[in-house]
Amino acid sequence: MYTELVYMNRRVSAVLAGLVLIAAIILASFLILNLEQAPGTTPTLTTTTTLTTPATETTTTQAKHYEDVYVSLVIEQLKCQPPKAPVYFRFTPFPNETITTVSVAGDFTGWTPHDMSMLDNGTWMALFCVTPGTVVYKYLINGAWVKDMSTGHYGLPVDPEAQGFVDDGFGGKNAVRQVSFPTDTRFFIHIDDDPVYLSLADEMLVARLFTSNIGDASVYVVAGEQQYRMKKQMWTDYTVVWYREMPFSETMQYFFIIDYGDHGLRIFKDPVNKYFNGNATSFFKQVSWVREAVGYQIFPDRFYNGDPSNDLRGNETDELWLNELAGGLKPVFSNWSDPITSLHCCHQYFGGDLAGVLAKLDYLDSLGVKMIYFNPIFLSGSVHGYDTYDYFIIDPKYGNETVLRALLDEAHRRGIKVIFDFVPNHVGIGFWAFQDVYRNGPQSPYWNWFIIKKWPFKLGDGSAYECWWGIGSLPKLNHSNPEVKQYLFSVALHWLEFGFDGLRIDVPLDVLDADNFYRELRILIKQRYPDAYIVAEIWTLSPEWLKGRHFDSLMNYALGRDILLQYAAGRKSGDQVFRELYSYYSQIPVSVAGMGFNIIGSHDTSRILTDLGGGRLGSTPTNESIRRLRLLVTLQFTVPGMPVIFQGDERGILGSSSYYDEHRYPIQWDKIIPEVFDYYLRMSWIKRNIPALKTSIISLYASNGPVIAFFRGYDNEVLVVANNNLDSTIFSLPTGKWVVLYPGEARIVEGELVVEGLTGMVLARYDYALSLGLIG
Numbered sequence: 001m002y003t004e005l006v007y008m009n010r011r012v013s014a015v016l017a018g019l020v021l022i023a024a025i026i027l028a029s030f031l032i033l034n035l036e037q038a039p040g041t042t043p044t045l046t047t048t049t050t051l052t053t054p055a056t057e058t059t060t061t062q063a064k065h066y067e068d069v070y071v072s073l074v075i076e077q078l079k080c081q082p083p084k085a086p087v088y089f090r091f092t093p094f095p096n097e098t099i100t101t102v103s104v105a106g107d108f109t110g111w112t113p114h115d116m117s118m119l120d121n122g123t124w125m126a127l128f129c130v131t132p133g134t135v136v137y138k139y140l141i142n143g144a145w146v147k148d149m150s151t152g153h154y155g156l157p158v159d160p161e162a163q164g165f166v167d168d169g170f171g172g173k174n175a176v177r178q179v180s181f182p183t184d185t186r187f188f189i190h191i192d193d194d195p196v197y198l199s200l201a202d203e204m205l206v207a208r209l210f211t212s213n214i215g216d217a218s219v220y221v222v223a224g225e226q227q228y229r230m231k232k233q234m235w236t237d238y239t240v241v242w243y244r245e246m247p248f249s250e251t252m253q254y255f256f257i258i259d260y261g262d263h264g265l266r267i268f269k270d271p272v273n274k275y276f277n278g279n280a281t282s283f284f285k286q287v288s289w290v291r292e293a294v295g296y297q298i299f300p301d302r303f304y305n306g307d308p309s310n311d312l313r314g315n316e317t318d319e320l321w322l323n324e325l326a327g328g329l330k331p332v333f334s335n336w337s338d339p340i341t342s343l344h345c346c347h348q349y350f351g352g353d354l355a356g357v358l359a360k361l362d363y364l365d366s367l368g369v370k371m372i373y374f375n376p377i378f379l380s381g382s383v384h385g386y387d388t389y390d391y392f393i394i395d396p397k398y399g400n401e402t403v404l405r406a407l408l409d410e411a412h413r414r415g416i417k418v419i420f421d422f423v424p425n426h427v428g429i430g431f432w433a434f435q436d437v438y439r440n441g442p443q444s445p446y447w448n449w450f451i452i453k454k455w456p457f458k459l460g461d462g463s464a465y466e467c468w469w470g471i472g473s474l475p476k477l478n479h480s481n482p483e484v485k486q487y488l489f490s491v492a493l494h495w496l497e498f499g500f501d502g503l504r505i506d507v508p509l510d511v512l513d514a515d516n517f518y519r520e521l522r523i524l525i526k527q528r529y530p531d532a533y534i535v536a537e538i539w540t541l542s543p544e545w546l547k548g549r550h551f552d553s554l555m556n557y558a559l560g561r562d563i564l565l566q567y568a569a570g571r572k573s574g575d576q577v578f579r580e581l582y583s584y585y586s587q588i589p590v591s592v593a594g595m596g597f598n599i600i601g602s603h604d605t606s607r608i609l610t611d612l613g614g615g616r617l618g619s620t621p622t623n624e625s626i627r628r629l630r631l632l633v634t635l636q637f638t639v640p641g642m643p644v645i646f647q648g649d650e651r652g653i654l655g656s657s658s659y660y661d662e663h664r665y666p667i668q669w670d671k672i673i674p675e676v677f678d679y680y681l682r683m684s685w686i687k688r689n690i691p692a693l694k695t696s697i698i699s700l701y702a703s704n705g706p707v708i709a710f711f712r713g714y715d716n717e718v719l720v721v722a723n724n725n726l727d728s729t730i731f732s733l734p735t736g737k738w739v740v741l742y743p744g745e746a747r748i749v750e751g752e753l754v755v756e757g758l759t760g761m762v763l764a765r766y767d768y769a770l771s772l773g774l775i776g
Contacts, residue, residue, distance in 0.1 A: 066257070066266045069188075080129035081189065082210050082239045083586050085181040091116065091124040091139060091158065099124070099142060106137030106174075110540070113140050130179050131583045132236070136166060138174045149175040181238040186212040188267050190256065192276040195548055195589035200283040201696040202291070202714075204245045206590045207278075208233070209256055209267075211240050217261075221246070223254040230256075234582045234700045241586050243697070245714050252278040284548030284591070285526075287502075287533045289417060291594040292694045293370035294637075294684050295644035298357060299603050300375060300398050301383045302666040303647055305336060306355030313397040314349045317389060319381030319473050322429050323460035336666050340617075344660040346382045352666065354399035358407045365414050367650060368684035371642060372411065373504055373535075375603055376421045377404075380428055383664075384603070385421070386506060387428025387473055391491040401498075408499040417501035419533060424488045424517075425510045426468040426476045429459045434475050448481050468510065479512040489524055496525065502533030504555070504597075509538060518550040535597045543587040553597040553641070559584055560600035560636065567708070568632035569612055570724050578703035581710070585698060594696025596641020600632065603646065607655040607663045608632065609676075617655045617662045621673070624726075626652070627758040630679045631722060634742075634760025637683040638712060638720045640696050645680070652676035682742060686762055690741070690772070692717040707731055707755065717768040723755040731755050737766035739775055746775050 080086045089104045102124040103113035108131070116124040139146045139158050146152040150165040150173050157165075162175035189210040190197050197208050207221050209230060219230040219242045230242040246252075253275040256267040268274045305311070311333065318331040332341050332348040341348050354377065364372070376385030379393040394400050411418050427434060433446035441447070441455040450465055457464030462472030477484050492503060511517050518536075525532050536551040541558040545551050563580045566572040572580075585593055601608040612628040614621030629652075636643045652673030655663030687693050692713030699711040706725035712718040719738065723729055731753045740747050741762045748766060755761060769775050 064259075064264055065262075066264045068266045068268065082181065082187075083131060083236065083583050084129035085132050085179050087128050087130045087135070087177065087179050088161075089116065089126050089128065089137070089139075089159065090161065091141070093122060093124075094154070101140075101142055103140040104128075104137055105140065106135055108135050108137070132180045133178075133579070135177050135179055136174045137177070138168065138172075145172075147172040149173050181236070186214075188212075188256070188258070188265075190267075190276065192269065192278060193282055195284065195546075195591060196543070196587065198276075198278055198283075199286075199589040199591040200248065201286055201589070201591035201594050202245070203248060203288070205248050205252070205278060205283075206243055206245050206697070207254070208590070209242045210586070211242065211258070213238060213240060214258060218259040220257040220259065221254055222257060223249075223252050227257070231699070233697070234586060236579065236582055241582075243590070245697075249278070250280040254278065285530055286591040286696070287531055287552055287595055289501075289531065290371070290533055290553070290596075290642050291640065291696055292688070293417065293642045294368045294687055295371040295373060295597070295599075295642045296364055296367070296369040297373045297599070297602060297644055297646045298375065299352075299647060299664055300354065300357070300377055300385075301350055301352040302664050303352045304356030304360050304667065304669070305351040305353060306357070306359040307353050307399065307403075308351060310353055310397055310399065311349070311351040313395075314383070316396070317379065317381055317430060318347060319387055319428055319430060320347055322381065323473055324458040325460040325472060337668060340660050340662055340665060342660060344662065344664070346384055349383060349397065350666045353397065354394075354403045354407055358403065358410060361407075361410055361414065361416070364416070367645075367681065368688050369645075370415060370688075371417045371419065371501075371644075373419050373644065374421060376423060381430050381473070382428070386423050387426075387430075388423055389428050389430040390432060391488075392494065405499070412499070417533070418499075419502035419504055419535070420495055420500050421506060422492055422503040423506040424477070424479075425507045426474040429473050429475065431475070449478055449484050450475055451478050468507070476510075479517055485517065485520070489521055492521060492525060493528065496529050496532055501531070502535065504535045504537065505551070506537055508536040508551075515550075518545075522550060533595070541584060541587060546588050546592045553592060553595045555602070556596050556598050556641070557600075557605075559596070559639070560598055561605065564632060564635045564639075565600055565608065565611060567722070567724055568628050568635070570628070572724075574703040574706050574708035574722070574724070577708045578700060581698075581700060581708075590696050593640040593698065596639070597644055598636055598639060598641045599644040599646070600636055601646045601649055601663070603661075603664055604657070605663065606657045607646075607653055608649055609652055610654050610656055610663070614652075614654050616659065617653075617665055619654055621652065621654065624758065626673065626676060628724075629676060631724060631758050631760045633679060633683050634720070634762065635722060637687045638693060638718070638760075638762060639710075640698050640712070643683075643687065650677055650680035686742060690718060690762075690764070692764075692768070701734070702732075704731075705729075713768075715768075717765050719763045719765075720760065721753065721755055721763065722760040723757060726757045728754055728756045733763075738763045739766055739769035741769070741774060748775070 091102045093099045102116040104116060104126055105111045105113040108128060114126060116126040118124050138149055146158050149158045149162060152158045159175050163178055164176040165173040166176055168174045192198055199206055209219060220227050221230055221244050223246060228244045228246055230244040232240060233243045234241045255275055258265040269276045315331060320326045320329050320331055332343050334348055334350050336350055377394060377398050378388055379390040379395045381387045381389060394404055408418055433449050436446050437444045437450060438459060452465045454464050460472040462470045466476040468474040468476055479485055508514060522534060525534065534552045536545060536554050538545060538554040539557045542554060563577055567577045609621055609625060609629050612625045614625035648667040655665055657663050695713055697714055699716060701709040701711055707723050707729060709719060709721045721731055733751060733753050737748055737750050740749055741764055
């Protein structure tokens with residue numbers, strides 16, 4: 001969609017995270033142990049048992065004193081599920097001060113205001129569960145923003161608990177707080193019906209246990225007669241995430257052991273049910289092909305012109321001919337290398353088409369691409385295609401079903417999956433049902449397919465009907481109408497039956513009653529096409545949509561742009577990224593991590609080389625920007641999931657989204673930066689040929705200033721080390737011999753490693769590299 005509005009839209013949080021987490025904790029099968037009982041709380045139910053532990057893969061059978069812990073109560077001290085920490089925001093009025101509403105908004109809410117509740121003593125309060133770190137916020141009192149949080153309450157701080165104040169950019173001040181998790185709280189958390197804690201990944205069951213920092217204690221999961229030692233996946237100063245992969249079983253009862261050496265804890269679900277339960281009916285199937293693939297996004301009009309005969313077909317349907325408020329603007333038809341016009345975003349056509357993609361399949365194949373994601377290819381009124389006229393017709397400017405069939409068949413022959421862009425929220429003013437409403441008003445059988453405010457109206461008048469972000473050319477569909485829902489569901493199923501392998505969903509959270517809409521859509525799709533990949537365009541980390549009820553993955557801008565890009569650009573340290581990767585991967589299931597749609601640049605963002613300081617379209621990128629790009633690509637291709645390349649990024653293309661979306665300019669196939677292309681080729685080869693990089697697991701290893709390091713594989717077979725400083729640094733390797741796979745020729749290292757500035761390195765354990773034939 002239009003870049004500027006999309007950016008704003010994805011930053012808005014629609015859910016009060018703290019309250020949702022509390023409700024989920026209370027309602028779910030929740031395991032939590034507070035070993036330092038607070039006065040006045042109900043003690044957890046425990047029993048003491050001396051028993052013989054079952055035979056294990058790592059320990060011998062021995063008698064040990066265990067405390068059996070059954071937890072059925074939520075300890076009041078722990079309000080939020082780690083990694084989130086509880087933060088209370090309060091406002092106390094002066095006596096006789098008339099206050100009707102108090103709200104709080106901050107970076108943790110996407111700056112969407114959330115109401116506080118008034119307590120009996122007159123104080124207003126709200127609880128949020130927030131990722132530890134610095135939070136910036138402001139209050140609204142009686143519906144009005146407080147200008148200056150430091151003096152806004154009659155010369156006093158509006159929130160006395162604020163720890164500082166910063167300029168808000170509008171002449172006022174926001175408040176600042178430092179959030180951390182209570183370090184004196186000890187806990188164990190496992191929820192057996194939440195895939196964050198138990199998921200089906202890589203054809204195995206992966207169980208995770210969240211604990212407070214328990215020092216040198218060993219952790220085990222006991223399933224049947226087997227006891228498996230758990231591994232440390234991630235940690236902070238206050239909490240640790242443990243995991244263990246196990247053979248898949250249709251049904252499984254299990255519990256956990258914390259072994260302190262001379263004594264231990266056995267952690268059960270609750271006194272009534274006792275054991276945790278894994279049941280096949282509660283697992284959602286991982287789309288396994290995703291974790292092994294390299295993806296590629298294609299914006300059809302700007303990729304390659306394979307059939308000049310259809311170059312002017314966009315003139316037949318362009319929205320500017322219909323829009324009565326367009327002010328006489330007309331579409332522009334340009335040669336492939338013509339300059340950008342003011343209509344470049346949406347109505348300047350260059351002639352790219354499906355035949356062009358078919359002609360370039362050899363190129364994509366050579367790059368190692370195994371998934372193509374198309375921006376909209378259905379009949380529409382623009383270059384971008386998000387103003388659909390008919391979901392069942394291939395836009396003539398791109399070709400027809402015959403060409404599409406040939407393209408899908410040839411892609412599938414090469415092992416390349418293809419997914420389409422599904423736009424369920426809104427249509428274009430040329431959409432057949434909207435045209436009927438425009439002509440016939442309330443007499444139209446499609447009147448209730450839309451939300452019409454006045455009729456007759458002019459096409460393009462966003463005040464006359466509900467539309468996306470007030471843009472009159474994008475009328476919003478009325479999803480409360482069952483006919484609309486069934487129509488949209490039939491669209492998705494039709495194109496999957498035609499041969500597509502999945503769908504990317506545009507602005508999914510703007511759909512009315514999105515929760516139920518996508519629950520129904522997922523059931524319909526997965527019943528018929530269990531391996532169909534469902535990806536949603538949600539820009540923030542939103543784990544509530546990744547529980548097996550809605551989507552397989554989100555477009556992981558929260559990982560790619562908010563973490564990896566910021567690190568590669570030098571705006572975040574390795575230590576910051578270590579904490580943010582913990583927060584990211586601890587909130588999504590392991591299976592979902594493996595299905596990650598890991599995009600960094602797209603049709604809605606500036607080119608990543610531009611983001612890294614390479615300059616605008618037509619510039620010559622600096623050596624430093626190219627080195628930063630290589631660092632970024634190393635990370636993108638080595639975290640779990642599927643790295644997705646926006647067309648041309650592999651060639652070193654530049655472009656800013658702030659200048660008529662110049663990042664969408666056609667690929668100039670006679671231009672390339674060889675060292676950029678060669679690096680993408682190398683990282684694609686590594687991704688596709690190192691089995692550990694095809695798994696769903698990531699384990700953090702270390703960070704130190706500009707350095708971040710993590711393992712891949714269930715036995716930590718691969719180590720990735722990155723340095724975003726300009727200067728080289730010395731890094732202490734894990735014990736044993738390692739083989740540097742990239743950069744440079746394969747070489748064996750041990751002990752310490754020199755990591756050059758702005759470099760990402762991929763290493764494998766010596767015996768693992770030997771088994772793969774990577775060294776002689």
